[in-house]
Amino acid sequence: MLKKKSIINTIRNASIVGATVISCWLTPMGKLLALPQEAIVEKLESIPVFTIADGEGAPLVATDGENGNRRVAGVFISKTDANNFVEQLKQNNPELGSQVQVIPVSLAEVYEMSEANADQPNGLRFAYVPRQADVEQARQLNSEYSGGVPLFVATAGDDQGYLTVRQGDQEFIPFFFEQSQVNALVNSFKQSQPDMADSIEIEVVVLEGFISALQQGDDELLDRIILWPSQESIQFIQENSPQLQGE
Incomplete structure (x- = not known):
């Protein structure tokens, strides 16, 4: 089971729309490695910004x-x-x-x-x-949050392993742009693992630190993190996908 502190501290210091949350697991500890440039681009390209x-x-x-x-x-x-x-x-x-x-x-x-x-x-x-509502939620969850675009991630268990989602035959660690989205994952996990409900925590990191960690970090788990678009962004992608695909 993964101890969260290594990758969380790395981030602090330094197509997903179609995904279905089938279940959730706790991710084991991995060796620390950075991501190549093309992998960083691939990880970020599914998130629309304006x-x-x-x-x-x-x-x-x-x-x-x-x-x-x-x-x-x-x-x-x-x-x-x-x-x-x-x-x-x-x-x-x-x-x-x-x-x-x-x-x-x-x-x-x-x-x-x-x-x-x-x-x-x-x-x-x-x-x-960032959205002001997300900033306010981040401040409530983490007194150390001092600015930046907040990302929300859930952990659970004695060693605070990351809650993951499965897409196809692969497991990923979702970092959400909205607290309501991580809450949905947490609720799903509580239903499947009620004995671990009291151990669940929601962590806050910032997008800027995450991008820096992708460039400089040394945790192979970085490759397993996916950014989950906000509900507003998901709607935007769904509304514009036919037009974009036709271009």
């Missing part, structure tokens, strides 16, 4: 004067939040607001653009914007 861009598709950029005039673009986890930002911009700056739009991109695209700019002093940086 940027604000001009008519030509270039990101709306702010300048961070405290960091040598570094250029920063916002990346919204929620399409609703991105739309609200544009509406607010239209009120505060009608000329600029009329020129921008919400553009969906995959988290993998943001990652690749971030990597391409990493070594450039004035290169474009990306700031992730």
Whole structure:
């Protein structure tokens, strides 16, 4: 049974939509290894995020004067939040607001653009914007949470092993963008393992730390983690899949 602390600390310091939760297991401890670049991209590409861009598709950029005039673009986890930002911009700056739009991109695209700019002093940086409701839930679960996009993962048992889901013949550790989603997994586990119900814990890590762990971490369990889209993102993917497949 996996002791959670190694990978959780690694993350802190440093198509899923069709999945069906059939059951859940506790994952054994593994050897520590980092992921290659292509594996990181594959892991992130199923998550849609949303940027604000001009008519030509270039990101709306702010300048961070405290960091040598570094250029920063916002990346919204929620399409609703991105739309609200544009509406607010239209009120505060009608000329600029009329020129921008919400553009969906995959988290993998943001990652690749971030990597391409990493070594450039004035290169474009990306700031992730979490949903406020998720931030508040993360604070309630973990007093050490201090910002970033929260991810929720469940553990159980004397050694606090990860609850996993099975897709086909493989087991994965789901990291959820919403607490309600991890709660559904927990409830399923309680029904199948009622004697372990009192040992269940929900951990909070941040997306930014998770991505860093994929690059620098040394735990083979990183390869078994899947990011589970929010309900809003699942709906967006389902509504746009036919259009995307036809392109």
